[in-house]
Amino acid sequence: MKLNCVVVDDSTIHRITIAKLANEHPDLDLVGDFSNASETRKCILNKTVDLIFLDIEMPVQSGFDLLDGLKTRPQIVFVSAKSDYALRAFDYAAIDYLHKPIKKDRFNKAVEKAIELHQMKKETPEDEGEFIFVKSNLKNLKLYIGRIKWVEALGDYIKIITEDGTHLVLSTMKAFETQLPSDNFLRVHKSFIINISKVERFNSRFAEIGSTQIPLSRNRKEDLAKAVNKASQSQ
Secondary structure, rough: OEEEEEEEOHHHHHHHHHHHHHHHOEEEEEEEEOHHHHHHHHHHHHHOEEEEEEOOOOOOOOHHHHHOOOOOOOOEEEEEEEOOHHHHHHHHOOOOOEOOOOHHHHHHHHHHHHHHHHHHHHHHHHHHEEEEEEEEEEEEEEEEEEHHHEEEEOOOOEEEEEEEEEEEOOOOHHHHOOOOOOOOEEEEEOOOEEEEHOEEEOOOOEEEOOOOOEEEEOOHHHHHHHHHHHHHHHO
16 A cells, blocks of 8 residues: 655755655655645645645745645645744644654654554445544544544643543644534534534533533524534434
């Protein structure tokens, strides 16, 4: 199994270096290397791309700008000479963050992560429903979206409460929210995201899921009421 990958870096030297590492890796198929977001976007729209090695600071459009314009994103490995963007990378569910100059062993470790995640997705039966992968206790954990009850912020972590148990994941709320379908989930508070279908009752202050009362931010009752009504009409 090979992953189709692209390399994006406005620095010719760094782009050639990463492309060389990709070409030498037995599990990668380099389908393109680009110096800007515009050319990269065209490639991703016209070809199957599983993995992108993406520089952040580029002229005209940054790596973040490129990703913001994609409806479906490949797996992401950010590459940068700075550590400043590492926290923001969480918001894009990046599988790794490589510092320039990139060493071969670190590059290979990032590829191993991508391959492992890609293989897990392929081996999951489609009739089990939609799912996502999260990193919990240093392992990739498969979570079925329909079984998530709510998500709670907990410092640098988030706590995901599902029908099967509770999982602690290193992530930001913003990053995890982008992985959830907006038709089914709503952020009702800076510290809470809820599964609309799990809400049993609510008022202006709380939404109840089972015996748990989840606080609603100011004016979120109306948003929740609209979401619940829309969900009920689509069933």
